[in-house]
Amino acid sequence: MANSKFEYVRLFEQQDGLLPNTWIVVRIDGRGFTKFATRYGFEKPNDKRALDLMNAAAKMVMTELSDITIAYGSSDEFSFVFHKSCILFERRASKLVSTIVSTFTAYYIHYWPTYFPDTLLTPPLPSFDGRAICYPSVQNLRDYMSWRQVDCHINNLYNTTFWSLIQLGGLDAKEAEKTLAGTLAADKNEILFSRFKINYNNEPEMFKKGSVLFRDYELVEPGTHNAAEEAENLAIPVQQSKTQAENDKKKRAKARVTVEHLDIIKDDFWDRRPWLLSNKPGKVPKQT
Ligand SMILES: Nc1nc2c(ncn2[C@@H]2O[C@H](COP(=O)(O)OP(=O)(O)OP(=O)(O)O)[C@@H](O)[C@H]2O)c(=O)[nH]1
Numbered sequence: 001m002a003n004s005k006f007e008y009v010r011l012f013e014q015q016d017g018l019l020p021n022t023w024i025v026v027r028i029d030g031r032g033f034t035k036f037a038t039r040y041g042f043e044k045p046n047d048k049r050a051l052d053l054m055n056a057a058a059k060m061v062m063t064e065l066s067d068i069t070i071a072y073g074s075s076d077e078f079s080f081v082f083h084k085s086c087i088l089f090e091r092r093a094s095k096l097v098s099t100i101v102s103t104f105t106a107y108y109i110h111y112w113p114t115y116f117p118d119t120l121l122t123p124p125l126p127s128f129d130g131r132a133i134c135y136p137s138v139q140n141l142r143d144y145m146s147w148r149q150v151d152c153h154i155n156n157l158y159n160t161t162f163w164s165l166i167q168l169g170g171l172d173a174k175e176a177e178k179t180l181a182g183t184l185a186a187d188k189n190e191i192l193f194s195r196f197k198i199n200y201n202n203e204p205e206m207f208k209k210g211s212v213l214f215r216d217y218e219l220v221e222p223g224t225h226n227a228a229e230e231a232e233n234l235a236i237p238v239q240q241s242k243t244q245a246e247n248d249k250k251k252r253a254k255a256r257v258t259v260e261h262l263d264i265i266k267d268d269f270w271d272r273r274p275w276l277l278s279n280k281p282g283k284v285p286k287q288t
């Protein structure tokens with residue numbers, strides 16, 4: 001291809017790089033979903049249909065982009081984690097974020113009729129913003145995931161109590177807000193139980209813990225691997241042969257993506273699933 005004198009403008013594209021050898025998290029968030037939820041009559045504080053729809057769209061993103069090792073979502077947001085070892089098809093933040101955002105949004109709209117069969121989606125259509133963040137260590141990544149799950153818990157406990165005070169207690173929003181001002185988690189649990197006989201522990205796991213998506217392989221015994229340490233010791237370029245890398249990628253692409261509502265803060269979740277940090281496909285579970 002001949003170089004034209006205009007070609008130099010390409011150089012301007014390169015100021016958008018993501019740090020190599022890091023875990024890249026792309027977090028997307030629904031734009032104006034407070035209004036959107038009202039317009040489509042989402043149940044308060046949690047609408048199972050809306051959350052299932054988010055999960056269905058996220059599952060397709062993960063299925064199409066096999067470099068994503070884990071995803072976590074709650075409310076109108078989803079975080080997608082690219083494994084640090086993958087030779088990304090793209091290391092420019094703008095291209096990576098726009099790919100995730102457009103794929104997710106396309107599937108969100110595609111699946112809308114499945115989860116809201118009686119409600120036609122009309123403009124203004126739902127849209128999402130996105131950002132990319134680089135985390136250098138496994139600890140940073142785990143702390144990021146923990147941060148999002150703790151956030152989900154705090155918001156859900158607050159919202160569950162807030163809407164119980166309104167829907168079951170007959171309070172208006174101002175009164176409910178005043179009742180909750182300065183309360184701790186224990187106080188909210190107590191309000192829920194003493195006033196409404198609601199045991200917060202019995203609320204749906206999806207609402208309390210959010211949703212975690214990953215490839216479904218056989219669990220391993222904790223303590224039988226060093227996935228975190230191995231991931232930490234990785235350097236780019238990856239030591240794997242190209243064919244091995246391609247084989248693993250094919251295996252990941254074939255694996256079933258599962259949606260669970262588990263604790264991702266404790267070690268146990270990561271210890272039983274070494275493939276999340278190693279990016280090496282595990283044993284495919286027997287079909288049940
Ligand atoms: N009723 C209901 N609302 C929900 C549900 N999930 C998300 N939302 C709404 O979505 C909002 C998400 O919070 P934000 O992302 O901070 O608010 P936003 O209106 O989307 O604003 P921007 O993201 O800044 O555009 C919540 O505050 C809720 O109002 C749901 O299951 N039910």
Ligand SMILES: [Mg+2]
Binds near residue numbers: 034076
């Ligand atoms: Mg939002």
